[in-house]
Amino acid sequence: MIKIDDLKKSFGRNQILKGVSIEVEQGGVTVIIGPSGSGKTTLLRCIDFLERADSGRLTLGDITVDLEKCHKKDILAIRRKCAFVFQNYGLFQNKTALENVMEGLTVVQKKSREEARRIAAETLDWVGLSDRMDYYPVNLSGGQQQRVGIARAVALSPDVILFDEPTSALDPELVGETLELIKKVANRGITMIVVTHEMAFAQDVANQVIFMDEGVVVEAGTPGEVFSHPKNERTKQFLARIIPEDTIYYI
Amino acid sequence: MGNYFDFSKIPGLMASTMQAFPTTVKLVVWSLIFSLLIGLAFASLALSGNKVLNAVAKGYVAFMRGMPTLVLIFILYFVVPVYLKKAGINTDSWSKDMFIIITLSLSSAANMAEMMRSSYLAVNRYQWEAAYSVGMTGFDVFRRIIFPQAFGVAIPILGNNIVALFKATSLAFSIGALDLFGKVKLISGRLYGLNRAELYLGVAVIYWVVCVLLEWATKRAEKRYTRGRKALTV
Ligand SMILES: Nc1ncnc2c1ncn2[C@@H]1O[C@H](COP(=O)(O)OP(=O)(O)OP(=O)(O)O)[C@@H](O)[C@H]1O
Numbered sequence: 268m269i270k271i272d273d274l275k276k277s278f279g280r281n282q283i284l285k286g287v288s289i290e291v292e293q294g295g296v297t298v299i300i301g302p303s304g305s306g307k308t309t310l311l312r313c314i315d316f317l318e319r320a321d322s323g324r325l326t327l328g329d330i331t332v333d334l335e336k337c338h339k340k341d342i343l344a345i346r347r348k349c350a351f352v353f354q355n356y357g358l359f360q361n362k363t364a365l366e367n368v369m370e371g372l373t374v375v376q377k378k379s380r381e382e383a384r385r386i387a388a389e390t391l392d393w394v395g396l397s398d399r400m401d402y403y404p405v406n407l408s409g410g411q412q413q414r415v416g417i418a419r420a421v422a423l424s425p426d427v428i429l430f431d432e433p434t435s436a437l438d439p440e441l442v443g444e445t446l447e448l449i450k451k452v453a454n455r456g457i458t459m460i461v462v463t464h465e466m467a468f469a470q471d472v473a474n475q476v477i478f479m480d481e482g483v484v485v486e487a488g489t490p491g492e493v494f495s496h497p498k499n500e501r502t503k504q505f506l507a508r509i510i511p512e513d514t515i516y517y518i
Numbered sequence: 519m520g521n522y523f524d525f526s527k528i529p530g531l532m533a534s535t536m537q538a539f540p541t542t543v544k545l546v547v548w549s550l551i552f553s554l555l556i557g558l559a560f561a562s563l564a565l566s567g568n569k570v571l572n573a574v575a576k577g578y579v580a581f582m583r584g585m586p587t588l589v590l591i592f593i594l595y596f597v598v599p600v601y602l603k604k605a606g607i608n609t610d611s612w613s614k615d616m617f618i619i620i621t622l623s624l625s626s627a628a629n630m631a632e633m634m635r636s637s638y639l640a641v642n643r644y645q646w647e648a649a650y651s652v653g654m655t656g657f658d659v660f661r662r663i664i665f666p667q668a669f670g671v672a673i674p675i676l677g678n679n680i681v682a683l684f685k686a687t688s689l690a691f692s693i694g695a696l697d698l699f700g701k702v703k704l705i706s707g708r709l710y711g712l713n714r715a716e717l718y719l720g721v722a723v724i725y726w727v728v729c730v731l732l733e734w735a736t737k738r739a740e741k742r743y744t745r746g747r748k749a750l751t752v
Pocket residue numbers: 278283301302303304305306307308309310
């Protein structure tokens with residue numbers, strides 16, 4: 268389970284997150300939607316301490332930390348329970364696909380090279396890249412790079428995987444297959460928080476949808492509740508803007 | 519004058535000149551080590567968030583860039599010891615080689631600092647985030663992800679800096695140190711200026727061959743450390 272309580276974050280004088288609280292159940296898939304600039308990326312980055320929140324509390328499994336005054340040790344512990352899938356893939360440029368997946372297994376989890384290699388190869392095979400293991404990121408297509416990014420996250424067997432718009436840098440024809448793969452990850456029962464603009468995916472995979480706007484959670488609920496019966500006026504306007512009338516479907 | 523260019527003299531003169539080669543190598547190696555250490559210190563200052571420290575590093579680099587090496591040698595060899603003596607430090611026992619090493623270290627350190635600073639910044643900041651996200655410590659991120667990439671960027675610059683350092687050792691003769699060129703001056707004096715052309719051509723060839731070898735080594739090292747940067751041609 269992952270729980271965020273009253274998280275606040277400012278950049279300079281701009282308060283970007285104004286007290287965000289969310290809760291994600293074990294094995295659940297939470298999709299965060301919202302207009303550009305509403306703070307979705309910042310929220311994910313605060314969870315993984317890629318950005319330091321100003322205040323708030325974070326519970327991840329058996330660890331609870333005060334985000335304002337937590338120490339290096341806590342940060343490392345949280346990061347080791349989270350994995351992050353980046354919009355721009357974030358692969359290590361000096362390492363092959365296989366080495367990218369192995370890196371955390373050997374350096375962080377202290378697994379032997381043989382074991383790490385076995386797990387990495389299995390996971391790359393699982394994402395459909397068994398023939399690209401020795402390629403450097405520069406020699407992989409965007410879709411393939413994101414598969415490596417997903418494999419790297421999954422191989423770490425984290426408590427939660429954070430996805431920040433994992434398909435928005437991809438060519439349109441690659442979006443579908445990448446979403447299919449993320450669905451496959453969800454089916455493994457891994458807890459996930461996914462920021463995306465792919466509403467059909469949200470409807471299909473999420474068991475919780477969170478709508479954020481201007482640094483606050485405006486509405487949270489099941490896909491049915493949020494998409495089909497939004498309570499808040501801002502949610503309604505947002506959905507009306509991004510989902511053409513005739514494609515809204517009901518579960 | 520009966521003075522014509524005699525190719526047959528060159529090998530013998532080159533052999534004599536090469537007796538000073540170990541001295542030149544010593545000057546290069548020590549200057550390289552110290553310039554990397556001093557450069558690392560200034561690069562760290564330049565990359566620290568502190569404005570004052572940044573200014574110190576910038577000032578040092580700017581000062582050394584504008585300072586002719588020969589002028590610096592004279593200042594450090596003839597002027598500074600006078601003041602050090604007043605401060606109670608006697609430099610009489612310091613060898614000429616030592617002054618050359620100090621000078622070259624200080625001047626090359628500026629180039630090394632710039633090299634380290636720019637190569638470090640050339641690595642995309644997302645590489646840090648990616649590595650932090652898999653749970654690595656800052657030290658591991660630097661050691662395994664950032665440094666190898668920065669090093670690949672730095673290699674050609676490092677190669678240039680070493681070549682420049684090597685060629686700058688030829689200024690050592692100016693205070694009477696016996697590096698390659700100092701040796702040439704010595705031989706030339708003993709021959710009363712005879713075969714000067716052969717002598718200079720010979721030493722030029724030695725410098726040139728070493729520079730070519732250094733460049734070749736640089737290219738090889740660059741290839742090895744930038745494997746992830748260029749598209750493969752398998
Ligand atoms: N490092 C930063 N420094 C200053 N402002 C920042 C920084 N990072 C983000 N912001 C600001 O925070 C706000 C929220 O950004 P964020 O990236 O979290 O939005 P988002 O909801 O992910 O948007 P999008 O859908 O476009 O990705 C934006 O106004 C952005 O300009």
